[in-house]
Amino acid sequence: xxxxxxxxxxxxxxxxxxxxxxxxxxxxxxxxxxxxxxxxxxxxxxxxxxxxxxxxxxxxxxxxxxxxxxxxxxxxxxxxxxxxxxxxxxxxxxxxxxxxxxxxxxxxxxxxxxxxxxxxxxxxxxxxxxxxxxxxxxxxxxxxxxxxxxxxx
Amino acid sequence: xxxxxxxxxxxxxxxxxxxxxxxxxxxxxxxxxxxxxxxxxxxxxxxxxxxxxxxxxxxxxxxxxxxxxxxxxxxxxxxxxxxxxxxxxxxxxxxxxxxxxxxxxxxxxxxxxxxxxxxxxxxxxxxxxxxxxxxxxxxxxxxxxxxxxxxxx
Amino acid sequence: xxxxxxxxxxxxxxxxxxxxxxxxxxxxxxxxxxxxxxxxxxxxxxxxxxxxxxxxxxxxxxxxxxxxxxxxxxxxxxxxxxxxxxxxxxxxxxxxxxxxxxxxxxxxxxxxxxxxxxxxxxxxxxxxxxxxxxxxxxxxxxxxxxxxxxxxx
Amino acid sequence: xxxxxxxxxxxxxxxxxxxxxxxxxxxxxxxxxxxxxxxxxxxxxxxxxxxxxxxxxxxxxxxxxxxxxxxxxxxxxxxxxxxxxxxxxxxxxxxxxxxxxxxxxxxxxxxxxxxxxxxxxxxxxxxxxxxxxxxxxxxxxxxxxxxxxxxxx
Numbered sequence: 106x107x108x109x110x111x112x113x114x115x116x117x118x119x120x121x122x123x124x125x126x127x128x129x130x131x132x133x134x135x136x137x138x139x140x141x142x143x144x145x146x147x148x149x150x151x152x153x154x155x156x157x158x159x160x161x162x163x164x165x166x167x168x169x170x171x172x173x174x175x176x177x178x179x180x181x182x183x184x185x186x187x188x189x190x191x192x193x194x195x196x197x198x199x200x201x202x203x204x205x206x207x208x209x210x211x212x213x214x215x216x217x218x219x220x221x222x223x224x225x226x227x228x229x230x231x232x233x234x235x236x237x238x239x240x241x242x243x244x245x246x247x248x249x250x251x252x253x254x255x256x257x258x
Numbered sequence: 259x260x261x262x263x264x265x266x267x268x269x270x271x272x273x274x275x276x277x278x279x280x281x282x283x284x285x286x287x288x289x290x291x292x293x294x295x296x297x298x299x300x301x302x303x304x305x306x307x308x309x310x311x312x313x314x315x316x317x318x319x320x321x322x323x324x325x326x327x328x329x330x331x332x333x334x335x336x337x338x339x340x341x342x343x344x345x346x347x348x349x350x351x352x353x354x355x356x357x358x359x360x361x362x363x364x365x366x367x368x369x370x371x372x373x374x375x376x377x378x379x380x381x382x383x384x385x386x387x388x389x390x391x392x393x394x395x396x397x398x399x400x401x402x403x404x405x406x407x408x409x410x411x
Numbered sequence: 412x413x414x415x416x417x418x419x420x421x422x423x424x425x426x427x428x429x430x431x432x433x434x435x436x437x438x439x440x441x442x443x444x445x446x447x448x449x450x451x452x453x454x455x456x457x458x459x460x461x462x463x464x465x466x467x468x469x470x471x472x473x474x475x476x477x478x479x480x481x482x483x484x485x486x487x488x489x490x491x492x493x494x495x496x497x498x499x500x501x502x503x504x505x506x507x508x509x510x511x512x513x514x515x516x517x518x519x520x521x522x523x524x525x526x527x528x529x530x531x532x533x534x535x536x537x538x539x540x541x542x543x544x545x546x547x548x549x550x551x552x553x554x555x556x557x558x559x560x561x562x563x564x
Numbered sequence: 565x566x567x568x569x570x571x572x573x574x575x576x577x578x579x580x581x582x583x584x585x586x587x588x589x590x591x592x593x594x595x596x597x598x599x600x601x602x603x604x605x606x607x608x609x610x611x612x613x614x615x616x617x618x619x620x621x622x623x624x625x626x627x628x629x630x631x632x633x634x635x636x637x638x639x640x641x642x643x644x645x646x647x648x649x650x651x652x653x654x655x656x657x658x659x660x661x662x663x664x665x666x667x668x669x670x671x672x673x674x675x676x677x678x679x680x681x682x683x684x685x686x687x688x689x690x691x692x693x694x695x696x697x698x699x700x701x702x703x704x705x706x707x708x709x710x711x712x713x714x715x716x717x
Contacts (some may be wrong), residue, residue, distance in 0.1 A: 140296035174292040178331035449599035484637035
């Protein structure tokens, strides 16, 4: 589980994106309701794909594929509150034959609030959504973008 | 990660709860947007707590505590679609000194669509939210309710 | 505005549907966040369309059309709270050439919490989404279902 | 109803705020699901209150009050789509003894997509939430901020 990994810092990420917490995202405990962190992860991934020149969904659609989430996990270390400005972070840590593993994080200043992992399969947009190889052009862009190259299988 | 565990079946759960997928929960891919499965997990846990006589949040509030999510994970095996009737499932698989681990699942008939884990800490409602022991009365109710007793630490 | 109309009662509606308020829908004020009442309206309309034999979206899709919201309004008279069981209500109050006007309401027992109006245009599913006449079969079903026939233009 | 008012333009608003449409906000029709426009209205009002020096909720809480929505309406003229950059707009058009009426809008460039109205009552934070007069300091700030002074009753 994600707890096994070392806690990330903002310096680990080439992609950082600011976000202000919405009223709609906060629950009666006064903190962001936990499923909303996965919405934040999705926003971070969206900005990541834009940054590497594969804006979602057109970037991969040109290669006939789309990304489908197969696994998500998160550690909630501290809570973001209403109207706080936080920083979303995303990086690709592993590229498999037809899968991508992102590490994601939410920081408040330098403080890690939440970190997690999302695994996606790259699959055909049409039909039975069969897995397809991650496009070489995408791998090149990610590798050039990241501070630490993703592991490969 | 949750992939390592055997895939659960409806028979593993004493708590099953019907749900119909809402339009608001479905994305342009035509499937439930992945963060919404964590909303479903929350609904399943709510019904679980009601079933064991500790309706949220009053049941634990009477003991001075509340549950705070510390870890969430899910495997997305197949997709639920708009207006489908699915079944939510929840069980407590582990009780630590001040923590609870739930296994959660979403079935469509007998087909497992999503399974996952939520870990909560039982903490003081007021002040710095220090961890508190899980109440003995709660442990008794859960143990009587479950088909397989939760592991203990 | 909807304030001008008399406050509806449950007896005005042939379609009533139970709902339990979710944690995800409640805000730090301890009450349902106002945009979620429009999600409730959508659920009520969904059940209405099912009840009259035009389940969304297939019922109208067979006629080549879909419904697109053009106006929404609501009066928030009292607040629903977490875990409360409320009743959603929907009726068609007006059928125009290519439009439908629904009245919607949320009751807690006999108490009116929220009422409102949604106006939809029936339009072609494809292309420029041009307005299409409301199908005669739909009008017949609605008229047979309602306690007070919708006004016509 | 809001249809009766002239369509607003960006030049009518002292408060404009950029927003990018999220995947989570878009439905299977490929457009923003209508309740989410009320979330956008809430974001616009939040930025408005910040701009006039009464950040929500602390600005009015210092006067012992909070804002509770009593009426919402919107006209959906055209649809925002995934990842589009739109502009949120808010202005106070009327100040009553204890109520505020905002006009809100969503533009894509100069094109009006959605406009609407939100009416709030200023009420005591504690107890039975009795209406309280809108603070004079707030009225002064709004009047100085707006291009067209709000009507008064």
